[in-house]
Amino acid sequence: MMAKSAIELVNRCYQETNGLSLVSLEELKEAFIKYVFGDYQEEFTVHYDLEEFYEHLNQLQLTNCRRDFDKAVEEWYIVEYGSGYSNANYHDILFTLVKEAVVxxxxxxxxxxxxxxxxxxxxxxxxxxxxxxxxxxxxxxxHYFKYLMKLGVRTQEDIETLVDMWLLEYPNAFDKKQQELFANPPRRGRPNNVELALLIELAAKVKPEMTQQERERLRKIYYYHRKSLTVREMVEKFEKYIRGKNKSNDSQVG
Incomplete structure (x- = not known):
């Protein structure tokens, strides 16, 4: 069937050649040229001659092999997914899926x-x-891979960037206790032993030998702030407490 527009032709190319995998914009540009002068040309010339095929491409504004073809792919992309295809812009669903993968x-x-x-x-x-x-x-x-593209995943490189962005938020993601916490998140209003154990373990790196007073302070930070702060933020709060305490002790000695 004869395509009515260049965008329609790009869409056919995507569905027939790349619709079952992740594909970058540059890969689609290369695939589009091959598709037009391969499968589509063969399909067209069953009913029309080669001269009519090139006239058909002119009507679709695909005269210049590189420039016009690339422009058609870029316009198709904007129609499908909006602008900004070169920027990482991930839907929250994807970050949830990264956590699911870890678990x-x-x-x-x-x-x-x-x-x-x-x-x-x-x-x-x-x-x-x-x-x-x-x-x-x-x-x-x-359609599924188009959905992934709308979420922000178009290529393998996008997955790598997604993981790196997620790891900035969860730098302890490969810790066994943290993975247990991902699998069994704390219920609202109730302390979680796994979360508290992880907090104590990370705080011990800040202050390896804690006094009874410091351990009690750490527990208070957890019970008062577990609903509003991440484990990392609670560690930072404890570290700030230790620095303030040390500064106070130094001033007293002086």
Whole structure:
């Protein structure tokens, strides 16, 4: 069937050649040229001659092989996903999925986490199952990968950047206690032993030998602030308390 616009032709290319995987904008540009002068040309010339094929490309404003073709892909991308395709802009759903990957696969390092997030996003038994269960009608895998692109994941590099951004928020993500905390988050209003144990362990790096008073202060920080602060922020609060205490002791000695 003859395409009515360049954007429609790009969409066909995406669905037929790249719709079952993550693909970058540059990869799609290369694939589009190959598709037009490959599968689409063969399909077209079954009914028309080659001269009519090139006239058809002129009508679609695909005269210049590189410039016009790249422009068509970029315009298709903006229509589908909006502008800003070169910037990392991830939906909150993706950060939740990174945490799920850590819990499900018990990732031990950054490389493993990137691998595990990729599996969760791309394997037939992964996130796609939940995506399909939320639809009113059956959709193809190409629609699923378009959905991932709208969330912010277009290429493997996007997954790596996503993981790095998430690790900035959770630098202790590979700690066993932290992973237990991810798997069993504290209930509202009730202290969580795993969370408290992690706080004590991290605070011990700030002050290896705590006095009874310091341990009590740490517990108070936890019980008063566990609903509003992360474990890392509570450690920072404890560290600030230790610095203030040391400064006070120094002034008394002086």
């Amino acid at each position: 499900q696969y018990q990732s031990q390092n950054r490389t493993a986490l990137i691998r595990d997030v990729t599996k969760l996003l791309t394997m037939p038994s992964g996130f796609v199952v939940r995506w399909r269960s939320g639809l009113l009608k059956e959709r193809s895998l190409s």
